[in-house]
Ligand SMILES: Nc1ncnc2c1ncn2[C@@H]1O[C@H](COP(=O)(O)OP(=O)(O)O)[C@@H](O)[C@H]1O
């Protein structure tokens with residue numbers, strides 16, 4: 010485990026070295042104190058030498074103070090090293106997540122990533138800290154105490170050599186069983202987080218459907234599951250305690266029995282016997298610490314593996330060695346493209362051939378689940394094709410630098426959200442340096458200025474998390490404006506006007522046709538009205554291109570298109 014953690018501890022190397030040294034000094038003073046005590050009893054009290062008692066007593070106090078200061082310091086530094094390491098590993102994991110592809114995120118899942126960056130990182134920090142303290146303190150305390158016991162009375166110390174192996178064996182057996190349970194426990198925490206995240210994100214829907222009860226049940230079920238697993242793991246660990254105490258008490262009985270005899274026979278001082286008993290309790294303390302430490306260690310090494318997995322997961326979407334830095338124009342070609350999401354048996358996109366000219370307006374229509382969104386996600390390489398290729402500006406998208414490719418594409422995802430901040434800060438996503446005039450122009454083009462201009466604070470108007478303080482249609486128009494600010498060569502709108510009214514939708518289309526000259530604009534829409542003026546309309550059906558052409562042509566030749574059109578005409582006639 011620490012080999013894996015080494016790169017993250019590196020920054021705190023000094024602390025990691027100093028803390029154990031101070032720890033050892035503390036242990037040393039802990040060990041010497043019982044010897045002084047024995048001397049006080051056997052020499053000072055037995056010889057009625059008050060001077061000696063006071064002198065030794067003062068030395069004892071000084072040693073205790075010294076030990077206390079060292080111990081506190083060591084804790085302090087150890088904590089810095091531990092939490093520092095946790096922060097480092099969290100940083101590395103976060104950086105790694107930033108360059109994940111969509112497929113990586115699908116696979117590891119957001120709730121699990123959250124657990125890993127919080128609970129798991131916390132475990133790692135705790136254990137790093139404990140490793141610098143307990144894991145050093147306990148063995149040293151044990152070894153020193155043993156040496157001292159041997160020094161005081163070798164024959165009596167033989168008792169320990171029976172007890173310690175017995176305890177070690179019990180510990181190993183128990184931890185072997187506990188390890189898989191701890192791994193399981195982290196997974197159960199993932200599951201709790203997943204349900205919390207989903208239910209919180211959907212809290213408005215849950216309330217409006219009056220599903221609080223079901224939501225609570227789903228949570229309780231997983232919560233209970235986590236509790237049961239945790240109890241099983243802890244029960245195992247707890248089983249070690251009685252074993253340990255039994256062994257320790259047997260030791261004490263033996264020591265008192267044989268030691269008592271020796272004291273009575275005059276071969277051992279009673280002070281020595283007291284010191285001996287103190288060492289036994291120190292050894293017991295050390296064992297308790299060690300067992301706790303091993304428990305934490307077992308859990309943390311499961312956590313370490315989970316974090317290392319995050320860090321080592323490389324996006325399969327990698328840049329080529331000599332990436333093309335410039336997208337020439339907005340033309341797009343799909344050549345025999347097939348694709349499936351990981352874990353699917355059948356292709357989600359099937360042998361797609363398309364040629365889109367730069368500057369064209371393209372409409373895509375088709376039933377839900379017909380892979381419209383999947384199709385356009387191939388263009389900015391949100392996913393990579395499995396077969397065939399996608400070319401932008403005549404170059405395979407896999408040959409571009411990702412930054413250059415994505416810079417050239419304005420993408421309004423189907424479920425795009427705004428981030429908390431202000432309207433201005435959201436718009437600056439497209440371009441850090443953008444001026445207010447440019448922002449306003451984009452808002453105007455996206456038909457958003459009409460409501461933004463109503464706010465007293467205008468562009469400084471607050472955006473809540475996820476843009477929840479805007480209506481669906483307003484949010485859509487803001488995300489369109491944000492995409493326009495990039496001044497992209499390709500603009501992709503995935504169902505981005507579904508929540509705006511017909512009139513605004515028409516105005517938006519006007520913008521796309523009249524103002525965005527030279528920008529290849531792809532509009533995925535539910536309504537035929539949203540795309541009927543497009544230069545080219547693509548009809549998707551079950552992952553295939555069913556037909557392509559202009560509105561007029563498609564009415565002639567595509568049954569699917571005619572059906573969609575007819576059903577919407579009827580809808581209009583009724584309303
Ligand atoms: N991230 C994903 N992981 C796995 N399957 C997905 C994912 N996104 C979409 N799908 C599946 O791919 C198919 C096409 O979805 P999509 O492209 O979103 O269709 P559309 O946009 O036309 O409604 C659907 O069967 C959907 O369940």
Ligand SMILES: [Mg+2]
Pocket residue numbers: 381382383423503504
């Ligand atoms: Mg879609």
